[in-house]
Amino acid sequence: MIDTNITRLVLDVLKPRQPGILEFAETIASLLADTSVEVAVLEIDEQTETVAVKVRGNALDYHCLEKGITDMGASVHSIDEVDVCSTSEKD
Amino acid sequence: MIDTNITRLVLDVLKPRQPGILEFAETIASLLADTSVEVAVLEIDEQTETVAVKVRGNALDYHCLEKGITDMGASVHSIDEVDVCSTSEKD
Amino acid sequence: MIDTNITRLVLDVLKPRQPGILEFAETIASLLADTSVEVAVLEIDEQTETVAVKVRGNALDYHCLEKGITDMGASVHSIDEVDVCSTSEKD
Amino acid sequence: MIDTNITRLVLDVLKPRQPGILEFAETIASLLADTSVEVAVLEIDEQTETVAVKVRGNALDYHCLEKGITDMGASVHSIDEVDVCSTSEKD
Amino acid sequence: MIDTNITRLVLDVLKPRQPGILEFAETIASLLADTSVEVAVLEIDEQTETVAVKVRGNALDYHCLEKGITDMGASVHSIDEVDVCSTSEKD
Amino acid sequence: MIDTNITRLVLDVLKPRQPGILEFAETIASLLADTSVEVAVLEIDEQTETVAVKVRGNALDYHCLEKGITDMGASVHSIDEVDVCSTSEKD
Amino acid sequence: MIDTNITRLVLDVLKPRQPGILEFAETIASLLADTSVEVAVLEIDEQTETVAVKVRGNALDYHCLEKGITDMGASVHSIDEVDVCSTSEKD
Numbered sequence: 312m313i314d315t316n317i318t319r320l321v322l323d324v325l326k327p328r329q330p331g332i333l334e335f336a337e338t339i340a341s342l343l344a345d346t347s348v349e350v351a352v353l354e355i356d357e358q359t360e361t362v363a364v365k366v367r368g369n370a371l372d373y374h375c376l377e378k379g380i381t382d383m384g385a386s387v388h389s390i391d392e393v394d395v396c397s398t399s400e401k402d
Numbered sequence: 403m404i405d406t407n408i409t410r411l412v413l414d415v416l417k418p419r420q421p422g423i424l425e426f427a428e429t430i431a432s433l434l435a436d437t438s439v440e441v442a443v444l445e446i447d448e449q450t451e452t453v454a455v456k457v458r459g460n461a462l463d464y465h466c467l468e469k470g471i472t473d474m475g476a477s478v479h480s481i482d483e484v485d486v487c488s489t490s491e492k493d
Numbered sequence: 494m495i496d497t498n499i500t501r502l503v504l505d506v507l508k509p510r511q512p513g514i515l516e517f518a519e520t521i522a523s524l525l526a527d528t529s530v531e532v533a534v535l536e537i538d539e540q541t542e543t544v545a546v547k548v549r550g551n552a553l554d555y556h557c558l559e560k561g562i563t564d565m566g567a568s569v570h571s572i573d574e575v576d577v578c579s580t581s582e583k584d
Numbered sequence: 585m586i587d588t589n590i591t592r593l594v595l596d597v598l599k600p601r602q603p604g605i606l607e608f609a610e611t612i613a614s615l616l617a618d619t620s621v622e623v624a625v626l627e628i629d630e631q632t633e634t635v636a637v638k639v640r641g642n643a644l645d646y647h648c649l650e651k652g653i654t655d656m657g658a659s660v661h662s663i664d665e666v667d668v669c670s671t672s673e674k675d
Numbered sequence: 676m677i678d679t680n681i682t683r684l685v686l687d688v689l690k691p692r693q694p695g696i697l698e699f700a701e702t703i704a705s706l707l708a709d710t711s712v713e714v715a716v717l718e719i720d721e722q723t724e725t726v727a728v729k730v731r732g733n734a735l736d737y738h739c740l741e742k743g744i745t746d747m748g749a750s751v752h753s754i755d756e757v758d759v760c761s762t763s764e765k766d
Numbered sequence: 767m768i769d770t771n772i773t774r775l776v777l778d779v780l781k782p783r784q785p786g787i788l789e790f791a792e793t794i795a796s797l798l799a800d801t802s803v804e805v806a807v808l809e810i811d812e813q814t815e816t817v818a819v820k821v822r823g824n825a826l827d828y829h830c831l832e833k834g835i836t837d838m839g840a841s842v843h844s845i846d847e848v849d850v851c852s853t854s855e856k857d
Numbered sequence: 858m859i860d861t862n863i864t865r866l867v868l869d870v871l872k873p874r875q876p877g878i879l880e881f882a883e884t885i886a887s888l889l890a891d892t893s894v895e896v897a898v899l900e901i902d903e904q905t906e907t908v909a910v911k912v913r914g915n916a917l918d919y920h921c922l923e924k925g926i927t928d929m930g931a932s933v934h935s936i937d938e939v940d941v942c943s944t945s946e947k948d
Contacts, residue, residue, distance in 0.1 A: 312434070313431075313434070313435050314432075315428045315431040315432050316431075317424070317427075317428070318438075318499075320405040320424075331572060332425060332503075332572050332575050333499070333572055333575050335561070336499075336575040336576075336577045337499070337577050340497040340577040340578065340579040341495050341496075341497050341579060342488075342579075342581040343495070343579060344534075344579055344580065344581050345579060345580070345581055346579045347500075347576065347577070347578045347579075348575075348576070348577045348578075349572045349574065349575070349576045350574065350575045350576075350577075351573065352571065352572075352574075353575050354537055355571070362547050363508070373404065373424055374565045389443065389446070389495070390422060390423050390424055390443075391442065391443050392440065392441065392442045392443075393423050393424050393427040393440070393441050394427075394438065394439065394440045395427045395428050395430070395431040395438070395439045395441075396437070396438050396439075397424050397432060397433075397434060397435055397437045397438075397439075398435065398436070399435050399436055400435040404613075404614050404615070404617050405614075406607070406610045406613040406614050408606070408609075408610070409620075411606075428605070443627055457585045463607070464606055477614050480625065480628070481604060481606055481625075482622075482624065482625050483622065483623065483624045483625075484605050484606050484609040484622070484623050485609075485620065485621070486609045486610050486613040486620070486621045486623075487613065487620050487621075488613040488614060488615075488616060488618060488619045488620075488621075489617065489618070490617050490618055491617040496744075501706065505707070505725050514754050514756060514757050515684075515737055515754055515757050516759040517680070517757075518681075518758075518759045519679045519681070519691070519759050522677075522759040522760065522761040523677050523678075523679050523757070525677070525759075525761060525762060526677050526761055526762065526763050527762070527763055528760070528761045528765040529758065529761075530734040530758070530759045530760075530761075531681075531756065531757070531758045532756065532757045532759075533756045534754075534755050534756075535754065539751070582706060585798050585815075586797070586798070586799050587793075587796075588795040588796050589790045590788070590792070594787075617787040646788055658788065662812070663786060663787050663788055663807075664806065664807050665804065665805065665806045665807075666787050666788050666790075666791040666803075666804070666805050667802065667803070667804045667805075668791045668792050668794070668801060668802070668803045668805075669795065669801070669802045669803075670795040670796060670797075670798060670799055670801045670802075671799065671800070671802075672799050672800055673799040675825075677875050693936075696936050696939050697863070697866075697886065697919055697936055697939050700863075700939040700940075700941045701861045701863070701941050702940065703941070704859075704861040704862075704941040704943040705859050705860075705861050705943060706859070706945055707859070707943060708859050708944065708945050708946040709939065709943060709944070709945055710942070710943045711864075711941070711943075712910060712939075712940070712941045712943075712944045713938065713939070713940045714939050714940075714941075714943075715937065716936075716937050716938075716939065719935070767887070767891050768886075768887050768942070769887075770883045770887050771887040772882075772883070773878070773893075775879075783881040805948065828879055838887065845877060845878050845898075845902075846878055846897065846898050847895065847897045847898075848878050848879050848882040848894075848895070848896050849882075849893065849894070849895045850882045850885070850886075850888055850894045850896075851886065851893045851894075852882050852886040852887060852889060852890070852891060852892045852893075852894075853890065853891070854890050854891055855890040855906070
C-alpha cells in the first residue's frame with residue numbers, strides 16, 4: 312500500500328472583513344501542528360475580502376482547515392493548487 | 403542495453419468538477435510510490451475544469467497514471483512535457 | 494495544544510511626513526527584540542506618505558507594533574500579508 | 585591533439601502525432617547511456633507536432649540521435665543550440 | 676532595553692555635477708568604517724544629477740552620512756528605504 | 767608586468783549553411799583545449815545563417831578562433847562581448 | 858582613519874572603431890593587477906562605438922584606467938556606477 316500526504320495547499324478564500332487577516336491566519340495555523348500559513352489580501356470589498364491562503368506542512372488535514380475557515384464565517388472559494396507526496400510502498 | 407526511466411511528466415487534463423483537485427491529486431499520488439504530484443487549476447467551466455498535473459519521481463509508470471486519471475472520469479488531453487533519463491550501458 | 498507564532502508581517506501604513514522613515518523604522522524596531530524592519534516609501538503626498546513596513550522576527554507582537562505606529566501619529570491602513578508558524582502539538 | 589565532446593543539443597523536430605512524446609522521448613533516451621532527454625510540445629497540427637528536444641549528456645552522438653528520430657518517422661528541422669567542450673591537449 | 680541598528684539605507688540624492696560620483700562615493704565611504712557604498716546615476720541635468728546611494732553596513736550613522744553629503748553641496752532628496760535590526764533584549 | 771587573459775568571448779558570426787552548427791561548434795572547440803563553446807542560431811537566411819558563438823575558457827586565443835571560423839567560410843561580424851582578467855603583478 | 862577602496866566601476870565609453878574591443882579590453886586589464894574587465898558593445902556608429910566597461914577588482918585606480926582609455930583615443934562619457942568599500946577604522 313502507498314500512503315499519500317498533502318504538503319501544500321493554495322486556497323482562494325472569501326472572508327468577511329472581520330476577523331482581520333492576522334487573527335484569521337493565527338486561527339488557521341492553530342489547527343495544524345508544525346505548519347506554516349501565509350495569508351495575503353488579494354481584493355477588498357465593502358463587507359468581504361478575498362485572500363490567498365498558502366499552507367505548507369506535512370500531512371495537511373484539509374477538512375480540519377476548511378472547518379476552521381468556515382467557523383470564521385469565510386468560505387473556500389476554490390482550491391487552486393495541491394501538492395501531494397506518496398510514501399514508499401508498504402506491505 | 404540501456405534502460406530508460408521517466409522522471410517528470412506534465413499533463414494537461416480535462417476533468418469533471420468532481421472529484422475536486424484534492425481527492426484527484428491524492429488518488430494520483432496513491433498510484434506511484436515515492437512520487438510528488440502537483441495539481442493546479444488552469445480553467446474552470448461549468449461541468450469541467452482543466453488542470454495541469456506535474457508528476458516527479460523515478461521510473462514513473464505513465465500507463466498506471468493514465469488509468470487512474472481515466473478511472474476518475476477525466477482524460478489526459480495532452481502530455482506536454484516528458485523528461486527521461488537513461489542508465490549506464492549494461493550487458 | 495498548538496501554539497502559533499507570527500513570523501512576518503507586511504503593513505501598509507499612512508504616516509505624517511514627520512517623523513521621517515528613518516526614525517519611524519528605528520522606533521518600530523526598538524519595540525521588538527531580534528527583529529528586522531524594512532520600510533520603503535510608496536507614495537508621497539503633501540502632508541503624509543504611504544510606506545510599506547515589512548517586519549520579520551519570531552513571535553511578533555502585532556498589537557505592540559500597532560501601538561508604536563499609532564503613537565507616531567500614523568495608522569495601519571491594512572495588513573497585507575501575514576505568515577504564521579505553528580509549533581508541535583503539546584499536552 | 586584536442587578532443588571535443590558534445591554536451592548539450594537543442595533540436596527542433598517535426599514528428600507525426602504517433603508515436604506520442606512519451607514513447608518518442610523514451611526511444612531517444614534509450615539510444616544514449618547516462619543521458620537526460622526533455623521533450624516539450626511546441627505546436628500541434630492535425631497530423632504532426634513540433635517538439636523541442638533537449639539532450640544533455642557527455643559525448644553525445646548526434647548521428648545516433650538523428651537516426652533514432654528518423655526511424656520514428658520524424659525529422660530534425662533544425663539544430664538550434666549546441667554546446668561542445670574540449671579536452672586538455674594530448675600528445 | 677532593545678537597541679536598534681541601521682543596516683541599509685537607500686537615498687535619493689540631488690548633487691551638483693562636481694564632485695563626480697567617484698569622489699562622491701569615496702567621500703561617503705570614508706565617513707563610515709566597514710561599509711559598502713553603491714552610487715548609480717539616475718538622471719543627468721545641466722548642472723545637477725540625481726543619484727541613488729545604497730549604503731550597507733552595521734550601525735550606520737545617518738546623520739554623519741547626511742552631513743558628508745551636504746558638505747559636498749548635495750542634498751538628500753528622500754530616504755527611500757531603511758532596514759533596521761533590533762538586538763536581543765538587555766537589562 | 768601584468769599579464770592578461772581572455773576568459774569569455776561572444777561573437778556574432780555569419781556563416782554559410784554548411785557546415786551545420788554541430789560541425790561548426792566542434793571545429794571551434796577543437797582549436798582550444800579546455801574550452802566550452804556554445805553556438806545558437808539567431809537567424810536563418812537562404813544561403814547563410816547568423817549564429818551567436820559564446821566561448822569560455824582560460825587564455826582564449828582569439829586569432830586562432832577567428833582563423834578557424836574563417837577557414838569554414840564564415841566571418842566574425844562583430845565581437846559583442848569580451849571578458850579579460852589580469853594576473854597579479856610580476857617582476 | 859578610514860581608507861576607501863573602489864571595487865567596481867561601470868563606465869560608458871565612446872571609442873573609435875579601432876582598436877577593436879578585444880585589444881581595448883586587454884589594454885584596460887593590463888593596467889590593473891587582479892582585475893576583471895567586461896566590455897560589451899552598446900551601439901555602433903560609422904566611426905565610433907559606445908561600449909559599457911565593467912571593471913571589478915580591489916582598490917581600482919580610476920585615474921590609471923581613464924588614462925589608458927584616453928591613450929587609445931577613447932573618452933569616458935560617464936561613470937554610471939561606483940561601488941566603494943571602507944576599511945575598519947585605524948589609528
